[in-house]
Amino acid sequence: MRASQFHIATTKETPADAEIISHQLMLRAGLIRRLASGLYSWMPLGLRVVRKVEHIVREEMNRAGALECLLPAVQPAELWQESGRWEKYGPELLRLHDRHDREFCVGPTHEEVITDIARKELRSYKQLPINLYQIQTKFRDEIRPRFGVMRSREFIMKDAYSFHIDGASLSQTFDDMHTAYCAVFDRIGLDYRPVDADSGSIGGAKSTEFHVLANSGEDGLATSTVSDYAANVEKAAVVCTTTRADATAEQTVIDTPGVHTIDELCKATGANASQCAKTLLVNGVGMNTQEDGSAVDGPKVVALVIRGDHELNDIKAEKHPLVQSPLTFADAKSIRDVANCDAGSIGPIGLSIPVIADQDAANMSDFVVGANENNKHITGVNWARDLPDPEVADLRNAIEGDPSPDGQGNLTIVRGVEVGHIFELGTTYSEALKASVPDESGKNQTLHMGCYGIGITRVVAAAIEQNHDNNGIQWTRSIAPFEVVIVPINAAKSDAVKAASEKLYQELQEQGFDVLLDDRPLRPGVMFADMELIGIPHRVVVSDKLLPDNKLEYRNRRAEESEVIDYADVVARINT
RNA sequence: CGGGGUAUGGCGCAGUCUGGUAGCGCAUCUGGUUUGGGACCAGAGGGUCGUAGGUUCGAAUCCUGCUGCCCCGACCA
Numbered sequence A: 001m002r003a004s005q006f007h008i009a010t011t012k013e014t015p016a017d018a019e020i021i022s023h024q025l026m027l028r029a030g031l032i033r034r035l036a037s038g039l040y041s042w043m044p045l046g047l048r049v050v051r052k053v054e055h056i057v058r059e060e061m062n063r064a065g066a067l068e069c070l071l072p073a074v075q076p077a078e079l080w081q082e083s084g085r086w087e088k089y090g091p092e093l094l095r096l097h098d099r100h101d102r103e104f105c106v107g108p109t110h111e112e113v114i115t116d117i118a119r120k121e122l123r124s125y126k127q128l129p130i131n132l133y134q135i136q137t138k139f140r141d142e143i144r145p146r147f148g149v150m151r152s153r154e155f156i157m158k159d160a161y162s163f164h165i166d167g168a169s170l171s172q173t174f175d176d177m178h179t180a181y182c183a184v185f186d187r188i189g190l191d192y193r194p195v196d197a198d199s200g201s202i203g204g205a206k207s208t209e210f211h212v213l214a215n216s217g218e219d220g221l222a223t224s225t226v227s228d229y230a231a232n233v234e235k236a237a238v239v240c241t242t243t244r245a246d247a248t249a250e251q252t253v254i255d256t257p258g259v260h261t262i263d264e265l266c267k268a269t270g271a272n273a274s275q276c277a278k279t280l281l282v283n284g285v286g287m288n289t290q291e292d293g294s295a296v297d298g299p300k301v302v303a304l305v306i307r308g309d310h311e312l313n314d315i316k317a318e319k320h321p322l323v324q325s326p327l328t329f330a331d332a333k334s335i336r337d338v339a340n341c342d343a344g345s346i347g348p349i350g351l352s353i354p355v356i357a358d359q360d361a362a363n364m365s366d367f368v369v370g371a372n373e374n375n376k377h378i379t380g381v382n383w384a385r386d387l388p389d390p391e392v393a394d395l396r397n398a399i400e401g402d403p404s405p406d407g408q409g410n411l412t413i414v415r416g417v418e419v420g421h422i423f424e425l426g427t428t429y430s431e432a433l434k435a436s437v438p439d440e441s442g443k444n445q446t447l448h449m450g451c452y453g454i455g456i457t458r459v460v461a462a463a464i465e466q467n468h469d470n471n472g473i474q475w476t477r478s479i480a481p482f483e484v485v486i487v488p489i490n491a492a493k494s495d496a497v498k499a500a501s502e503k504l505y506q507e508l509q510e511q512g513f514d515v516l517l518d519d520r521p522l523r524p525g526v527m528f529a530d531m532e533l534i535g536i537p538h539r540v541v542v543s544d545k546l547l548p549d550n551k552l553e554y555r556n557r558r559a560e561e562s563e564v565i566d567y568a569d570v571v572a573r574i575n576t
Numbered sequence B: 001c002g003g004g005g006u007a008u009g010g011c012g013c014a015g016u017c018u019g020g021u022a023g024c025g026c027a028u029c030u031g032g033u034u035u036g037g038g039a040c041c042a043g044a045g046g047g048u049c050g051u052a053g054g055u056u057c058g059a060a061u062c063c064u065g066c067u068g069c070c071c072c073g074a075c076c077a
Helices: A021-028 A044-063 A077-083 A111-121 A167-188 A262-269 A314-318 A332-339 A428-432 A456-466 A495-510 A524-534 A567-575
Strands: A032-036 A039-042 A074-076 A094-097 A103-106 A130-139 A154-164 A192-196 A206-213 A219-224 A230-232 A252-255 A277-283 A301-307 A355-358 A367-370 A376-381 A391-393 A411-426 A436-438 A444-446 A448-455 A484-488 A515-517 A538-542 A551-556 A563-566
Touching: A021 A032, A021 A456, A039 A044, A044 A130, A044 A154, A044 A167, A044 A456, A074 A077, A077 A103, A077 A111, A077 A428, A111 A130, A111 A154, A111 A428, A111 A448, A154 A167, A154 A456, A167 A192, A167 A206, A167 A411, A167 A448, A192 A219, A192 A411, A206 A219, A206 A456, A262 A376, A277 A332, A277 A367, A301 A332, A411 A428, A411 A456, A428 A448, A448 A456, A484 A495, A484 A524, A495 A515, A495 A538, A495 A567, A538 A567, A551 A567, A563 A567
Parallel strands: A192 A230, A301 A355, A355 A391, A484 A515, A484 A538
Antiparallel strands: A032 A039, A074 A103, A094 A103, A130 A154, A154 A448, A192 A206, A206 A411, A219 A230, A219 A411, A252 A376, A277 A301, A367 A376, A411 A448, A436 A444, A538 A551, A551 A563
């Protein structure tokens, strides 16, 4: 490709509304353009990267025996009603009506459609297992799209769905997909981690997320310092190492005017956060709120007690049978009803509702709590003596230094971007949509199902998060929009440079390289800056300075310095 | 949806407090000089100041409503 024939649209200045580096660089390099909130156009340069990622994914999926298909983006409501997700999915599902006023949605995922195909197409256990995938645009009406293409509403996803006669076959494919995903991310050149994950709203038994390590990542990952244990902090179990000490202090009510947070409480009392307990009132399972806000069945609120230096883990909390899922905090009025005070002064003493304490909170002694009276707290509190022993559960996020749940080493917390997720769904959807097949004995068996996603467009952003410097993007060769760029110096004045550049351009193309010839009539500095911003991995400079000796200048995007090489060695140099 | 911010040529911003009819840098176009790290000179084009209303002789500026966008929380590939 000739740069003069291609749309290169770089900017020097960083757009004001781009927060993270990948978003800034994608805009500056002209990979994407924003259309509306969460909606981005892929410019020719950016699309080349998307296509390369797709190509790698496609190859590895095919290698793993998956079959590519393409399902409709728009799906009929009936299918979603059948699976129960028409109600369950909520406002993230973009719903629309056709001219006959029939209801549809824009697919955020395709379990329903694929299961419908499975139930119609699959006639015998002999056709199993089968793994179908597609690469397609999805739409999720995210509450808050952000970070450009990293969390957009419309995005490209590779989604695969497998069907099996039993769980063992499903596990086999699940493992195969795990292997295929590693192959994909290895080829792209990402520093990633497969981690144990909560299966979330999609449901099912087992799931593994693939995270690209990056500080801007929205997820916390807990990894062991010695073993290969890795889990999303949402999922990482906390191994309790504390024990309860004997009570030594007297229970004392103190004045704490204006104190609402643990921080303020520490300042006011001189206590450490680890000596304070925070009491969080959340809605319990009996809490049903009507349209007009009135409660039926009586308000049911549950108190969760966490040590002041710990964080509540929503996912763990909502798994508790008494806690409403999804987890929501009690409103101001219910707090007053239950605790006689406002949030910030709540404590577990004297509450007439269930009190569930995190393991470490339950092991505290001589601790500080809210007094259930505004502007007052109580110090020297002890379980069993001052209030009943609570029900104990694992409620908090794992933190740096916690022992690894597998018993080997401690946990380190790193940030990650979720680029892939594989699930053993089991029979959830096949049961709902009645997808079954006769087994060897002729008896109908409900299909076991797995699903496997990769956020193609998110991979592009994540790759940039991990590969950039002050001058711009540093693509790995496998997904770079172009592998090599030829930069002629002063071609307008030098026929020799011009001819040599053209010749090299031809030769590299014949060698099968994805090559860009920067034939724009620009000064060298501008071309260098552009090509570094765009992130082309290899740069070859053709100049009058070196041409008489039949030499060229080569520079790797990641190298500090350029080097002079023989014309004959270009291909070899690029390939090393 | 709740909280905070913001809206002025394609991009980044100033001007708003203290009303007087819009400016800077980058980018673009023309001509010239340049040509190994985002050149220089000369000239040019481009803005109903988000939108609707109000106050006023006069509104980018003051008031009110609406909308877009960004950031913080719940969601997820």
